């Protein structure tokens with residue numbers, strides 16, 4: 306396999322890092338070398354911020370019409386579509402997720418660009434009726450400015466797309482910083498942005514470690530907004546760093562998502578969805594349904610079925626057509642997931658299946674963890690409260706609707722949740738009472754670019770996608786124009802006009 310060389314892109318130029326250092330990107334499947342990525346230095350970060358600032362303050366882009374910017378974003382979608390296979394392959398190589406899953410992800414990326422291109426075309430200034438015919442009062446929307454866009458490794462391009470597409474429609478300039486572990490698909494996006502005609506300096510790509518490359522984007526006074534998707538601990542650091550210059554922050558953080566199954570649910574569908582919710586992408590999904598809350602009367606039936614099917618999930622590499630889910634992203638992450646599981650058992654959880662690294666034939670060199678079910682859990686356990694970001698499903702029982710809601714809300718997070726019942730009124734009550742940003746009823750997992758996504762509580766600040774996801778990148782400005790100028794007459798003293 307050819308080893309991809311991934312470079313930085315600053316002010317329209319592809320460059321190696323200032324000191325020439327390169328990071329090896331290794332497949333989580335077999336630890337094989339898949340790419341070599343330039344590792345940005347502090348000097349590269351400085352150049353990128355300066356370029357994005359220049360492009361915003363004195364470049365042509367902020368003078369483009371909204372129509373031009375939307376056309377650019379639509380062109381990017383077309384080019385992504387043209388190169389979808391190539392990009393999916395690169396992302397699958399970095400993450401070791403199934404090629405098919407990567408293809409779905411890139412299709413979602415394209416849909417996101419199309420959504421924001423269409424949304425931008427429908428963006429209009431707003432007239433305010435102040436009750437005085439001589440006053441023209443308008444709300445106009447202007448770009449926030451220079452943005453630092455920082456993404457995670459689980460859905461590398463999709464999470465950046467949620468930021469890049471609205472930033473472009475809004476007229477912002479930006480610096481993208483994908484995870485150090487998964488740089489390749491962002492480099493493809495950068496190439497396509499340039500091919501689509503994005504002016505130099507508007508889009509810039511930095512690669513490398515969060516501490517060196519990400520952190521300055523969150524503290525530099527020349528950056529106006531940081532949009533971050535990642536873990537809670539990093540999100541708190543970013544919010545603190547941004548406070549010094551009162552930067553706008555948009556945070557998409559973790560989740561510990563309750564998945565509630567009532568006894569009157571369609572259990573066959575509920576069980577099947579509970580398995581997908583917990584084990585898709587080996588649990589490396591912010592909205593993974595990792596907390597199963599099941600009504601006592603059906604606990605044994607539901608949990609036995611999930612355990613039996615979890616044992617049969619086929620772990621494998623990205624090219625294996627039998628693969629149902631893949632490896633964890635890194636050895637460090639595998640160690641974290643294992644510890645999380647052991648802590649749960651030490652706290653009294655009952656291990657029903659999994660609980661260890663998988664070294665089945667063909668998987669020995671990868672970071673595979675067996676789909677795991679921990680039964681007999683309660684909300685005091687760390688395995689119930691902390692995000693494992695691995696294939697671990699914890700099970701709690703409840704006896705009433707009120708208890709299900711109380712358990713579902715007993716978390717610092719508030720990203721998403723699911724509820725299964727045939728009782729429509731109960732479904733509505735529970736969906737209304739859960740303090741999470743997305744609730745699925747008799748389903749789990751779908752999201753749409755047209756619908757806002759984001760977290761209550763410590764799952765984040767702001768919304769991506771939908772309409773709000775564009776407004777994160779816009780400043781609303783009120784312009785008040787008096788068509789019949791007159792003296793204010795506030796003070797008694799008379800003056801004369803020269």
Ligand code: NAP
Pocket residue numbers: 455456457458459460464482483484485486513514515516518519520521523534535536537539540542543557558559560590591592692694720760764765
């Ligand atoms: P992470 O460790 O917090 O890293 C996210 C990004 O931040 C990476 O690019 C990282 O750089 C960078 N970073 C690290 N320290 C930084 C700092 N001090 N300043 C600025 N940037 C810094 O998260 P992750 O492990 O990549 O992603 C998993 C997390 O993302 C999970 O908690 C998951 O729930 C969350 N997530 C949330 C959503 C959502 O929609 N709410 C979606 C996807 C994922 P490196 O390159 O060094 O890693």
